[in-house]
Structures are given as C-alpha cells and as structure tokens.
Amino acid sequence: MTKYKLTTQDLRTRNTQWVIGEYQPELSGEGGLCGPGWYHYYRHPLLAALLNPIHANIDNPRCFEIEALGKHKDDNGLKGGCTKMRLVREIELPTVTTIQRVAFGILCAKQVCKDRAWNEWADNWLSGKDRSADAAHAVADAAADAAADAAAYAARAAHAADAAHAAYAAYAADAAHAAHAATWNFKKLLTIAKKAMEIK
Numbered sequence: 001m002t003k004y005k006l007t008t009q010d011l012r013t014r015n016t017q018w019v020i021g022e023y024q025p026e027l028s029g030e031g032g033l034c035g036p037g038w039y040h041y042y043r044h045p046l047l048a049a050l051l052n053p054i055h056a057n058i059d060n061p062r063c064f065e066i067e068a069l070g071k072h073k074d075d076n077g078l079k080g081g082c083t084k085m086r087l088v089r090e091i092e093l094p095t096v097t098t099i100q101r102v103a104f105g106i107l108c109a110k111q112v113c114k115d116r117a118w119n120e121w122a123d124n125w126l127s128g129k130d131r132s133a134d135a136a137h138a139v140a141d142a143a144a145d146a147a148a149d150a151a152a153y154a155a156r157a158a159h160a161a162d163a164a165h166a167a168y169a170a171y172a173a174d175a176a177h178a179a180h181a182a183t184w185n186f187k188k189l190l191t192i193a194k195k196a197m198e199i200k
Contacts, residue, residue, distance in 0.1 A: 003041040003068045003080065004048050005087065006061040013040070013056060020064070023086040029071035038081030041068055043186050046193050047077070049094045050104050054173040055079060063093035077186035078177065096197070098161045104196035105157045105172030108179040109150035111192070118151045125158055126199060133162035150179035 011018040016039075018024070030037040040055065042048035045063050052058055070083030096104075106122050113119065121139040124130040136159035139151075153175035176189070 001043065003043060003066050003082075004045050004091075005039075005041050005064050005066045005085070006048050006052055006056060006058050006093075007064065007087075008058055009060060009062060011062070011087075013058075018087050020087045020089070023084060026070055027083045029073070029083045033073055033075055033079055033081040038073060038083065039068070039085040041066055041080050041082065041085070043077065043080060044190050044193075045091060046094045046096075046197070047186075047190060049096050050101065050193055050196075051078060051173050051176065053170040054177050057170075061093060063091050065089050065091055074186075076180060076184045077189040078180060094197075100196050100199055101172040102154070102157045102161045103199035104193055105154040105175030107192045107196055108176040108189075109154040111184075112179045113151040115151060118155070122154070128200070131158065131162060133159045136162065150175050153178055 005013070007013050007018055011020075016024060024039065027039060028037040032038075033040060034055075042051070048061075048063055052061060064087040067086050067088055068080075068082035069085065073081045103126060106126060110119065110122055113122075118139050121130070121135055125136070136155045139155050154172065157172035157175060176192075180189075
C-alpha cells in the first residue's frame with residue numbers, strides 16, 4: 001500500500017532534508033515512532049491532514065506519496081514508521097474546514113464517551129442544531145469516565161472554533177488521540193475521518 005508523508009515547503013522534516021526520488025539513509029528501527037529510529041508516515045492523505053497538528057505540526061505542509069521499506073511500525077492507524085524511505089511524487093493534500101476538523105474530534109470522542117449530556121451536545125453540534133461556544137464550554141468537562149479527555153478535547157475544539165481561535169485543530173486532533181484505543185485500526189479511523197468530511 002502506498003504511504004504518505006508531510007514535509008515543509010522546502011522539503012524538510014525535523015533534521016532531514018528530502019530530495020524527491022532519493023532514499024534517505026536506513027534507520028535503526030529502535031525506539032518510539034517519534035524517535036530517531038523511524039521515518040514517520042501516514043496511511044492516507046486525509047489522516048495526514050487531520051492529524052498533523054498533534055504530530056509534526058507542519059505549517060502549510062506539502063504531501064508526498066512515498067516508498068516505505070525496511071522495518072515497519074504502526075500506531076493503530078494514527079501514524080506509521082519505516083526504516084527506509086523516499087519521496088516518490090507530490091500530491092494535493094485534502095482541504096479540511098474548521099467544521100470538519102472539529103467534527104472529526106467529536107466523532108472520535110463519541111466512540112468512547114458514553115456521558116449522556118456530552119453526547120446530546122455532540123449530536124446537536126454535528127447536526128448543526130447548536131454550535132455555540134457557550135454550549136461547548138458547558139460540556140467541556142462533563143464526561144466523568146475514562147473518555148473524559150477525549151470528550152473535553154472535542155468540546156474545547158468546538159468552543160475554540162466558534163471563537164475563531166487557532167487552537168481548534170490541535171484540540172480536535174487531540175480528541176482523536178485521547179479516544180484512541182488498542183482496538184482501533186487504520187480502517188476505523190479512516191471511516192471516521194471520511195464521515196467528518198461530510199459534515200457542513
């Protein structure tokens with residue numbers, strides 16, 4: 001399967017200067033995915049666009065199809081890594097609206113949050129019935145179970161978006177991260193992402 005990588009406008013990521021078509025030196029495959037033993041990638045450009053704020057947080061990123069070789073490691077769909085990589089060709093990164101980013105966070109949180117008041121607010125927000133900052137603020141800390149972090153991040157994303165605050169993207173992506181569990185996988189996450197793109 002083709003993988004995808006984000007870079008800066010001048011083809012940089014962290015300490016690496018990329019050249020299209022050229023392999024980077026092979027890495028060790030040791031340590032965590034955010035460490036020096038792995039080249040980071042996404043399995044779908046839509047997930048790259050949605051999850052960038054909690055990973056490299058690249059401002060105005062470029063997106064490339066890549067060839068990913070060597071050892072591989074996966075974080076249940078959130079991101080992946082390999083030990084040898086080259087950029088193959090540039091593709092257009094999906095355009096995601098503020099509403100869609102917040103919807104993604106809410107939909108992820110709904111997978112694990114069972115708090116009645118929070119879910120009522122979430123359904124009203126997703127349907128467009130009530131997207132006010134006041135409503136979001138009121139439920140930001142409502143969930144009292146293991147999904148509290150995901151629910152709070154999603155509500156804060158909605159509150160920040162309504163207030164035109166730049167934090168919305170990170171809050172929405174953090175909701176996905178907080179909601180993520182070992183039973184999640186790439187297909188489930190992509191399904192949620194595509195559903196979020198239908199929200200207007």
